Every structure is written in C-alpha cells, then in structure tokens.
Amino acid sequence: MAAADPPLTAVRFGIIGCANIARKVSRAILLSPNSTIVAIGSRSLEKAAAFAKNNGFPASAKAYGSYDAVLEDPDVDAVYIPLPTSLHLHWAVLAARKKKHVLLEKPVALNVGELDEILAACESSGVQYMDATMWMHHPRTAEMKGFLADERRFGQLKAVHSIFSYNSGADFLKTDIRVKPDLDALGALGDTGWYCIRAILWAADYQLPKTVTALRDAEFNEAGVILSCGASLQFEDGKIATFYCSFLSNLTMEISVLGANGYLRVHDFVIPFQESVGPFYVNANTKFAELSIGIEPSPTEHLVKTDLPQEARMVKEFSSLVRKITDHGSETEKKWPTISRKTQMVVDAVKASIDKDFQPIHVVY
Amino acid sequence: MAAADPPLTAVRFGIIGCANIARKVSRAILLSPNSTIVAIGSRSLEKAAAFAKNNGFPASAKAYGSYDAVLEDPDVDAVYIPLPTSLHLHWAVLAARKKKHVLLEKPVALNVGELDEILAACESSGVQYMDATMWMHHPRTAEMKGFLADERRFGQLKAVHSIFSYNSGADFLKTDIRVKPDLDALGALGDTGWYCIRAILWAADYQLPKTVTALRDAEFNEAGVILSCGASLQFEDGKIATFYCSFLSNLTMEISVLGANGYLRVHDFVIPFQESVGPFYVNANTKFAELSIGIEPSPTEHLVKTDLPQEARMVKEFSSLVRKITDHGSETEKKWPTISRKTQMVVDAVKASIDKDFQPIHVVY
Numbered sequence: 001m002a003a004a005d006p007p008l009t010a011v012r013f014g015i016i017g018c019a020n021i022a023r024k025v026s027r028a029i030l031l032s033p034n035s036t037i038v039a040i041g042s043r044s045l046e047k048a049a050a051f052a053k054n055n056g057f058p059a060s061a062k063a064y065g066s067y068d069a070v071l072e073d074p075d076v077d078a079v080y081i082p083l084p085t086s087l088h089l090h091w092a093v094l095a096a097r098k099k100k101h102v103l104l105e106k107p108v109a110l111n112v113g114e115l116d117e118i119l120a121a122c123e124s125s126g127v128q129y130m131d132a133t134m135w136m137h138h139p140r141t142a143e144m145k146g147f148l149a150d151e152r153r154f155g156q157l158k159a160v161h162s163i164f165s166y167n168s169g170a171d172f173l174k175t176d177i178r179v180k181p182d183l184d185a186l187g188a189l190g191d192t193g194w195y196c197i198r199a200i201l202w203a204a205d206y207q208l209p210k211t212v213t214a215l216r217d218a219e220f221n222e223a224g225v226i227l228s229c230g231a232s233l234q235f236e237d238g239k240i241a242t243f244y245c246s247f248l249s250n251l252t253m254e255i256s257v258l259g260a261n262g263y264l265r266v267h268d269f270v271i272p273f274q275e276s277v278g279p280f281y282v283n284a285n286t287k288f289a290e291l292s293i294g295i296e297p298s299p300t301e302h303l304v305k306t307d308l309p310q311e312a313r314m315v316k317e318f319s320s321l322v323r324k325i326t327d328h329g330s331e332t333e334k335k336w337p338t339i340s341r342k343t344q345m346v347v348d349a350v351k352a353s354i355d356k357d358f359q360p361i362h363v364v365y
Numbered sequence: 366m367a368a369a370d371p372p373l374t375a376v377r378f379g380i381i382g383c384a385n386i387a388r389k390v391s392r393a394i395l396l397s398p399n400s401t402i403v404a405i406g407s408r409s410l411e412k413a414a415a416f417a418k419n420n421g422f423p424a425s426a427k428a429y430g431s432y433d434a435v436l437e438d439p440d441v442d443a444v445y446i447p448l449p450t451s452l453h454l455h456w457a458v459l460a461a462r463k464k465k466h467v468l469l470e471k472p473v474a475l476n477v478g479e480l481d482e483i484l485a486a487c488e489s490s491g492v493q494y495m496d497a498t499m500w501m502h503h504p505r506t507a508e509m510k511g512f513l514a515d516e517r518r519f520g521q522l523k524a525v526h527s528i529f530s531y532n533s534g535a536d537f538l539k540t541d542i543r544v545k546p547d548l549d550a551l552g553a554l555g556d557t558g559w560y561c562i563r564a565i566l567w568a569a570d571y572q573l574p575k576t577v578t579a580l581r582d583a584e585f586n587e588a589g590v591i592l593s594c595g596a597s598l599q600f601e602d603g604k605i606a607t608f609y610c611s612f613l614s615n616l617t618m619e620i621s622v623l624g625a626n627g628y629l630r631v632h633d634f635v636i637p638f639q640e641s642v643g644p645f646y647v648n649a650n651t652k653f654a655e656l657s658i659g660i661e662p663s664p665t666e667h668l669v670k671t672d673l674p675q676e677a678r679m680v681k682e683f684s685s686l687v688r689k690i691t692d693h694g695s696e697t698e699k700k701w702p703t704i705s706r707k708t709q710m711v712v713d714a715v716k717a718s719i720d721k722d723f724q725p726i727h728v729v730y
Contacts, residue, residue: 251651286616
C-alpha cells in the first residue's frame, strides 16, 4: 500500500522582511491549501503590521518589529526570506539553526561559498531548503520537460538560449536595492540571469557546463553593479548555451531549446502572461516542404492550465516536503539545494569571467 | 513629374548549374513579372534540357552543355549562379566580364578577398550584383524594420539572437556538396550561419561589430568542415548579438531582437512557414502587472501578406535594378554588394575565431 498523503495540517510561515516580492509570495502562501502565515517581522513594527493588514493575513498572524522575533516564535515552522541578497547568509543560517525550514528568495547568496554555509546549516538542522524560483513549479515546466525527454520528437539537446530582461526605469536604477553594491552586488546577473541560468541547467538535466564565458561586453552602473550581461556555456558533449539578462531592455522572458529532432520555445517562462494558463511551442522532425517552400509539419502550440498560480504551487510543494519531514520523519529533499547550488556556481562563473576580462572559466563541481 | 517606371520588358536570365535550389529560383524568375528564363547551362546537355523541361521553362529557352555557352549567349541579360561556393569566384567574375548582371547564391564566396574580386568585376562592367538572400525581400522584413526603427515602441537596440539550423540527415552528411571541403568549405557557417549573420547586421542597420568571438565549441566532420557553430558579436555601443547555426539540429529559423523599449521575434525568417503570409510578434513598453502577476500590454501578432513569394520579389527587385541600368543608364545599386560584403566579413571573422581557438577577432572595415 502506498504511504498516505501527509495530513493537511497547514505549514505555518513566518516572513522576514516586507519586500515587494513578499506581497506576491504572501498571496501564494494563503492560496496554497497546506500553508498559512502566522508571523511577519520587519525592522519596523508598524511596517510589519501594515503589511499584514494590506496583504490579507489571518487576523491571528503576529507582527514583529524584528526578524529575530520571527525566528524565536515557536509557532513558526518555516520562513520565507525576501531580504536583500547580502543579508541571506546571516538570516538563512540563523533560521536553519532555529529549526525553521527555509524558502529563500533568489539570488540565494552572493557566491557559492555563502550558499554552502546556508545549505550546511539546513542540512545540520534537518530543515528543508528551497529557492523561490517559481517557474520550476508551473505544470507547464514538467510538460515541456516531457517534450525535451522525447527521443523521437526532440532527441539530443544541441543548443539553449534564454533571455530575461526588464526595463527597470530611471528611479529603479537610482534607488533599488538590486543595483546597490552592498545589498545585491550581483545586479542583473543575480536578479534576472539567475532565471536564464536555471533554464539552461533545467534543459540540460542539471548537467554543469565545462566552461562559462561571459559575452563582451557587460554594462555596469557607476558603483560597478552589473546592469546587463550575457554568457556562453560550453558542455562536455558539444552542446552550447547562451543567455542575456538585463535591467535595461524591455520585459522579455524567453527560453529556446534546440534538439537534433525538435525545437521548443516559451516566451513567458519566468511569469506567465496569463496566470491560469502557460503556453509553449514545439516543432518536431521539421522538414522543408517540396521546393523548400514552407515546412512540414507546422509548429504546434501547447496550453497548460494550472489550478493554482505557479508561486502557490511552489509553496504547496515546499510545505508538502516540510510535512513529510515533520510528520513522517522523511529526509529532506536534496533536489532543491542541489539545483540551487549548481545555479549559483554558474552565476559565480559568469561573474568571474566578467571580472577576468571575459576569459573562459572552468566550472568544477 | 516623377520618372516613369522602366518598361516591362522582361530581364532575360541564364542559369548556370542545375542545383536543387535552382528549381526554386527558376520558379521565382517565371513568377516575377519583369523576368524570364532564356537559357540554362550544365556540364551535361541532357541534364540541362531535362531541368528546363521539368521546371516549366519557356519552350524557347536554350539548354547548353556548358556554363560558358550561357555567358556567351547575347540573349542573356543576367545570370543566376547556384554553383558550389568554391566555383563562385571563377564564374561570377567571368559573368561580369561578359556584361551579365549577377544574382549570386549564398554563401557568395569562400572569403571576402574572393568576394572583392567578384564585386570589382561587376563594378568594372557596370553590372548589378545581388546575393540570393531571399528573406530580405519579403514585405514582412520591411515591416519588422519599421518596428525596430520606432524609438517609442522599440528604442535602442540592445541584443539580437538568431538561429538557423536543419537536421540534414545521414545522406546529406555523407554526400552533399555543403559538407565537402573542396566545394563548400564554410559548411554550416556558410549555408546557415550566413542568414543569422545577415539577420544581425540587418537588425543593427548594417553596423559592423567591433569583435566577433566564436562560441566554444563548434562541431566538424572528418574533413574539418563546420557542421555547427555559434558566435557572439560585440558592438561599439554595447549591444550584443549571438547566433547558432547547424546541420545537426531540427529545422529552426529564429530572430529575436531586444530593445530598450520593445522586443521582436520571428520564427520562420529564412523561409516563411506559409508562402503567402509572414507573421512576426512584438512586445512594446511591457511592464509587470500588479503584484508581478502577468504583464501589460500583451504581445501582438502581425501578419504580413505577400502577393509574390519572397524569392520572386527578390528576382523582381533585381530585374528592376537591371532595367534601370540598361534602359535608363542608372548607376548600379550599391546597397546589395555592400551588405553582401559585410555579411562575408563577419562569416570570415567567425571562421578565423574558430581557427584561432575561439579568440576574439577584431573586425576592420
């Protein structure tokens, strides 16, 4: 007999910080059937209370004037951490030590050394770690993977290209934490390149590239924070991946995956244009028609509906893993820390290549 | 009063060689209202005669058992040359010396040195030169350019990516001229990369890149001919372009053009999926919706109808230029040799980068 599902006791979240993205994830926690919010902490008690009120928190949810108070609260099972990247090491490690499961906003750390400290703390405390890369949890992502795994229709992976950019505007470029060297030193590489790199690793079944070479040239602000960059990733078996990420270009969210026998593209991979349905497009075994006029067969559109927004599915998956640990004594799920670490390794390699005048950087696992 | 259109006397084409692509271009010449076919030459008279018969040539068209005979025929105004690339230098120069206008199949030459000899011969004889890059002549191409030129909706060009690949199959990889070092030494770079490079230059208003760096790694056949490769192009103003071309991946024909304020993509740029209509897709001034759920506004599809297939429009444009020269004493149109030469320069730089272990190659005009 298969093991019964974990009981539907909701995992109780505390939120550390009132970042804008926390509004979206708060909604997701409340939408997720196995999750709820019991506390929010900010450096300002008033800010925390206002956030709880404005985002429909349960009346019983507590507002705290510090992050520590959330971590000390015995009613909190798990924390969601949307703080600036430079604060992740301190607060994620502390959360883990306090036996709180950790849902960590991306970019997860300033470098893989920091992430390894976070992961070690989670491992040591037996708490689940997951980064908040929402698109991984859309049912479209699994359907696309099914196509990529189809030997007849897709075949050997040959090339991947991904873009994530948005035009952040003058105010953002002056004031946002994502362009401040002391807060989010990875800039556009951490905020947008993270998704492109994850997309490439996802397409490659999480095989790491052999070398990573940043594309000439990257763009920087006056403080040296990356505003746009790209890279090419070279793999052992000859496949090639490229990406481009930016704070200076129109909002664009692309993955294009080319195989020997097929091709897949998706134009809204980070955040679906529509919340309830995600489209993707495939061509398989495509040939030129007679006289090379047109092609056969035509490309097809696939629409994948979802009952919950992808971020609520993320929370639901995370909470399900938490419940398996707390109620059934299961091991933590290693997939999530593993792919988070691989993503960070490639982020680091791109950064190193930029810092070393666009030389290829060898990636060692 | 505006000058009258040239008279509708058809430009009389001779065709040199019976390559498969010549079937498509023969149809295009016969579809073009200002063009006709008067001769075809092959090394085999029987082959030439059969080609004429099987491709609906006018009954008066002459079949010759040599290429020279076509060039000697005083009824031939212009030649279409679909020969293997290694033969272009000899036959295009000879055609120009015989005062025949030259429509030259791509890749136009093995290197820019050869192309310069061809262009000098055309210039010296006052004959029109054009390469047979068909998609340049689809009305969609001009409409897309209109979007890219729109400061408000597209803005500064930031990044371009292009793919052209087809899975040529085992027979092709054994026997086709496009993988023979003595016939088409540029392999996939010449046959498919040509289009990607043209697409990038087209998007960049034919500004040449500052450096070109091939992507690690390219793939080769046993004779050292390129079967797949890619490159990144670095421009003076910070924009970045990348492309990937291959004989080993599914038929895919993409341009994606990213600007500060907009984004354009086209999925069948080389050969439209449908002959009579070409779609493209744009996003402009795209923002995340409230709570970063979805985007505003939605991307839009644009459908551009064409009365004639793009290759017939190419022939019509070429013949129109020929008639302006022959009937009105006009100068040759310099746009076509100029962009052909720039395309070849970038092809050469990619090849040089591959040959020099993927080092950046400085492009000097």
